[in-house]
Amino acid sequence: MEIIPDLLKHGCKMAPKNIAIEYNDKHLTYSDLSNEVNLVKDYLLNKGVKPGDRVALCLSNSHLFVSLFFALSDIGAIAVPLNISYKQEEINKYCNNARQYYLDNFDRNKLLTQIEKTLLSFYSK
Numbered sequence: 001m002e003i004i005p006d007l008l009k010h011g012c013k014m015a016p017k018n019i020a021i022e023y024n025d026k027h028l029t030y031s032d033l034s035n036e037v038n039l040v041k042d043y044l045l046n047k048g049v050k051p052g053d054r055v056a057l058c059l060s061n062s063h064l065f066v067s068l069f070f071a072l073s074d075i076g077a078i079a080v081p082l083n084i085s086y087k088q089e090e091i092n093k094y095c096n097n098a099r100q101y102y103l104d105n106f107d108r109n110k111l112l113t114q115i116e117k118t119l120l121s122f123y124s125k
Contacts, residue, residue, distance in 0.1 A: 004073040008034055023063045033067065040064070041071035051076030056094060058082040 008030070011020060016031035028036070049055060055077055059065050065081075072079045082091060 005070060008037060008070050021063050021066060023061075026063075028063050033063070033070075036063070036067045037070045037074070040067045041074055044068075044071055044075060044077070049075055049077050053077045054080050056080045056082050056091070058084055058086065058091060060084055 008020075011018070011030040012034045016034075017029050019027045020030045020033040021028040044055070049072070053075075055068075055072055057065060057068055057079055059068070069079050080094065082094060086094075
């Protein structure tokens with residue numbers, strides 16, 4: 001039985017140059033996605049995310065959401081997607097139900113800045 005991180009590893013092994021994600025006229029191969037997932041995973045581990053943690057994701061649709069989902073799954077943490085139209089009190093309710101990290105579009109910009117140099121080829125295509 002495969003788990004979520006295995007799906008990406010399998011795609012990367014079988015067809016690393018094939019397109020995994022198309023987003024706003026950009027293409028991310030399985031190899032590129034795997035590299036981004038590893039960078040995001042390192043970022044999350046450095047922030048203290050551990051197996052079993054719940055991480056609330058309040059992000060607009062992007063390749064980074066996919067990378068966060070795979071990275072969290074690989075760590076053993078749980079992604080808790082939140083609707084970006086939620087009001088702050090609704091977000092607080094979900095985040096207070098358990099120990100959660102909260103990533104929003106502000107965090108997305110910080111994270112993108114950190115990994116941008118490594119993934120420059122994706123952003124310049």
